[in-house]
Amino acid sequence: MNTVADPLSHLDQVDALIKSIRIPPRPSLLADMQRELASEDPSPEAIGRIVASDVGMSGALLKLANSSIYGGRRKAKSVEQAILFLGINQVAALMTGLLARQAIPANSASLASFWDISTRRAQAMVFLSRRLRIGEADVAHTFGLFCDTGVPLLIERFPDYAQTYADASLESDRPFTALEEQRHSTSHASVGCLLARNWGLSGDVGWAILHHHDFAVLDDSSTSGAVRSLVALSVLAESAICRYQGHAESLEWAKGGASACAYLGLSDEETAELLDELVEAFHTE
Secondary structure, three states, X not given: OOOOOOHHHHHHHHHHHXXXXXXXXXXXXXXXXXXXXXXXXXXXXXXXXXXXXXXXXHHHHHHHHOOOOOOOOOOOOOHHHHHHHHOHHHHHHHHHHHHHHHHOOOOOHHHOOHHHHHHHHHHHHHHHHHHHOOOOHHHHHHXXXXXXXXXXXXXXHOOOHHHHHHHHOOOOOOOHHHHHHHHHOOOHHHHHHHHHHHOOOOHHHXXXXXXXXXXXXXXXXXXXXXXXXXXXXXXXXXXXXXXHOOOOOOXXXXXXXXXXXXXXXXXXXXXXXXXXXXXXXXXXX
């Protein structure tokens, strides 16, 4: 006798699976910053005290603030100056990234360059957001850094996930997440979205993480413009990183490049010029 699978039972299994994935708790320093930023009149002095409470954070912030991507001709010599030059929202975004690096494991051989690439993507998102005057640079930074954070969490949960990720990278037609869903009943995009929610990141960042391999969303008018813009910019960022590393064009560009450029209103010539500028910025950092 044929039996029909119970869809509710399947949903329960998926829910149990998601709960078995270790999502790092939100760092207390991040909670302190978010609380201050949510106040009626966020204080740069208060943000400075939070940053200065961790010596490693202070030094890392100054290094980032003085890089060519985030800084300008002025060089910050103190946390207070960094906040003055960058603004408290961008400082909070940079600190969120540094805290993520501490909290999320990326120690396996397959993740040797994970945070380097994630940081590079965040830098690219800031550059593109500013250059095209789309959205807020700090939101773009946070999205760029967090969009692949589900990867190390899934590697920690599934012994064979690294192979799945490698295989999905070679998918030329299906969405990147299709093979992940097929083998593990979840994806790095879903897990990254869950992490973003648990850490109190903006809803736009969470939804963009969930859809950053779903390029059909670029043509979906029911999806917010902020989410679609982040997804579109991420396609350009990925292309620039590939070029900077000396690799062939990514398959993600083949899947979503045309849609991303159409959404952003960029011609082929404008896109080429923009990517050249971004790669040059990488080299001069």
